[in-house]
Amino acid sequence: MKKSNIKHYKISCQVNGNKFTGYIDPNLRLIDFLRDVLNLKGTKEGCGEGECGACMVLVNGVSVNSCLVMAFSVDGKSIITIEGVDDIKYGKSLKEGFKRKAAVQCGFCTPGFIISASELLEKNPDATEEDIKKALSGNICRCTGYKKIIEAVEWARKNDK
Amino acid sequence: MINEAVKYYSLNELWKNIKKLSPKRRYIAGGSDIVISHHYDDLNTDLLVDISDIKELNIVKETSDSVFIGAAVKISEFKKNNIIKRYIPALYECVDYYASPSVRNIATLGGNLVNSSPCADGVLALVASGARVVRNLYGKQKLSDIFDVIIGPKKTSLKKDELIEGFIVPKWEHRAVFLKMMPRKIFGISKAGLCVCANLKGNLFKDIRISASSVGPAVIDCKKTSRFLTDKDITNDIINKAKDIISCEISPIDDHRSTADYRREITAVFLQRAIEKFVV
Numbered sequence: 001m002k003k004s005n006i007k008h009y010k011i012s013c014q015v016n017g018n019k020f021t022g023y024i025d026p027n028l029r030l031i032d033f034l035r036d037v038l039n040l041k042g043t044k045e046g047c048g049e050g051e052c053g054a055c056m057v058l059v060n061g062v063s064v065n066s067c068l069v070m071a072f073s074v075d076g077k078s079i080i081t082i083e084g085v086d087d088i089k090y091g092k093s094l095k096e097g098f099k100r101k102a103a104v105q106c107g108f109c110t111p112g113f114i115i116s117a118s119e120l121l122e123k124n125p126d127a128t129e130e131d132i133k134k135a136l137s138g139n140i141c142r143c144t145g146y147k148k149i150i151e152a153v154e155w156a157r158k159n160d161k
Numbered sequence: 162m163i164n165e166a167v168k169y170y171s172l173n174e175l176w177k178n179i180k181k182l183s184p185k186r187r188y189i190a191g192g193s194d195i196v197i198s199h200h201y202d203d204l205n206t207d208l209l210v211d212i213s214d215i216k217e218l219n220i221v222k223e224t225s226d227s228v229f230i231g232a233a234v235k236i237s238e239f240k241k242n243n244i245i246k247r248y249i250p251a252l253y254e255c256v257d258y259y260a261s262p263s264v265r266n267i268a269t270l271g272g273n274l275v276n277s278s279p280c281a282d283g284v285l286a287l288v289a290s291g292a293r294v295v296r297n298l299y300g301k302q303k304l305s306d307i308f309d310v311i312i313g314p315k316k317t318s319l320k321k322d323e324l325i326e327g328f329i330v331p332k333w334e335h336r337a338v339f340l341k342m343m344p345r346k347i348f349g350i351s352k353a354g355l356c357v358c359a360n361l362k363g364n365l366f367k368d369i370r371i372s373a374s375s376v377g378p379a380v381i382d383c384k385k386t387s388r389f390l391t392d393k394d395i396t397n398d399i400i401n402k403a404k405d406i407i408s409c410e411i412s413p414i415d416d417h418r419s420t421a422d423y424r425r426e427i428t429a430v431f432l433q434r435a436i437e438k439f440v441v
Contacts, residue, residue: 007165026166026209029196049197050264062237063263068196070189072166073211116263138261 011075015040016084026072030064031055033071034081042082042111046140053139056112057081058088063119065138082111090121090160097155105143113139117153127157162202168211172326175215176300179322183207188324190218190233191269193260194276218271218326221245226332229295232271232325236283237262249330251286251337251356258282258341258354271325277311280351280375284311286339288372288382289356290330297326304329311379333368335360338435341374342427344418351375352419355431361439366390371432376411376424383410386432395440403436404429 008023015038024033034040034057043066046052050065057066058080085091094114097103104110113136120127120135127135132153141149167182169175179186186208189195198204212218218233221242228248239245240256252270259265259282273283274294287307294305298320310325312318319325337358343349354374360367369390371383386407393399413424 005164006162009166026163027199029200048200050193050261050267053261053263056263059266062266064267065193065263067200068191068193068264068267070166070192070196070199070209070211072168072209073189073192073213075168119262134257135262138263 009072009075011072013074013076014078016080017087024071026070028071030057030059030066030069030071030074030079033074034066034079037071040081040083044108044111046108051140052109053112053116054109056115056139058115058119061119061122063116080115082114085114085118088118088122090118090156093156093160094118094121094153097152097159098149101148101152101155103144103148103152109139109141109143113141113149117156121153121157121160125157127153129154163199163204163209164207166209166211168214170214170216172215172217172297172300175210175212179210179299182210186210188212191235191267191272193264193268194272212324213269218324220327223248223332228330228332229327230270230330231327232274233269235266236260236268236270236273237265248332249286249290250335251290251339251358252283254337254339255282255286255356258339258343258351270328274307274310274325275317275319277313277315277317277379279314279377279379280354281380282341282351282354282374284380285354285356285372285374286337287328287330288380289337289358289370291333291358291370292328292330294328295326296323298323302326308379308382314378333360335368336439338438340431340435342431350418353413353424353427353431355428355435357432357435357439359439364395364440365392366395366439367392371407371435373407373411373428375418376413376428378412381411383407385410390436395436400433400436404432407432 009026012021034043044054046054048067050068055066187206188210190213218231220231222229239252246253270283273281296303335358339356341354342352356372359369369387371387373381413421
């Protein structure tokens, strides 16, 4: 058997408030690390090319496509996935809004939408419908037609406690 | 597949260590292009050198006559930075058209140049703003024209290990108009783009720089059109002549995104719209 030459990379980061320190394969993208190493399956892989937004997570508070980020590069950073949104501002109310407004059909894109929307509302609590459309422009949904998603974000904006 | 990754936080640290590492190496800043290539096993490299958090590449600073923008500053930062808003309005305007909000949080201006795409929105804004490139090889800086770096689609003149450290943009009194035609209203690759930076005194363009994207093998500095419009009284006749000149100055092709004819037409229409925005 051919011996692997791969030198694992030591990272320390926080994922949903939990500290991770360990050696990882330098080939892993952030989405692979979250799903396959940490078993956080809520983050989905759609296109794998940064077009669909299903893999969105927050890194140091800003949304990124986890399919476009190498896992080793998040060394020292803080990551929030859909599993951790209850602990960030607007997280719970966005989940509730998506349920109340029936903004979920197959659900594959929903984690990415909630992550994008949470970043928007955190930065702009007075976001208009136009602001919401712009903020969600990197997220694609093939089921709902977007109207209910926008209503869900508006509901969360108005009802966050 | 790569065998190793390293990450540096200062240029000193990078240049001190880089020669000890595998010679088959690639640099990664934002990664919005390179991670996709890696995923499809198309990188052909042993080592990735992460320069995204190198402090010298992440600053925006001004001097009395120019602004320096580090190559690894994220595109989304341009919208938040008052120096950029004040002195480089083309970059400020381009942010809303640049990919999606989350890609803007990843992508960098240096990567946009190194990727050398004909449709690079950031490069389009830099060219019209009169930016120059600061290259760095083993600690030695060199100032270059943007078109000394870009030598064709996806090709640059950068030597092995040579980095884009940043951009120096002159301060000059001007406004900017950034226009982009894409398949969707937002988040799309351009069929054609135009950026005009100009200083209008009365009805005369005193200084004007025009750049066009997706209408040639690289972003085009439309010098002939810019020269033609300088010091001209803006009339319908002058606008029509300028549209003819820019139509000849670009060299669009048919491809899966659009046709050469449409690109030529829309570039001329964009020029008219841009001039009208200045005059009104």
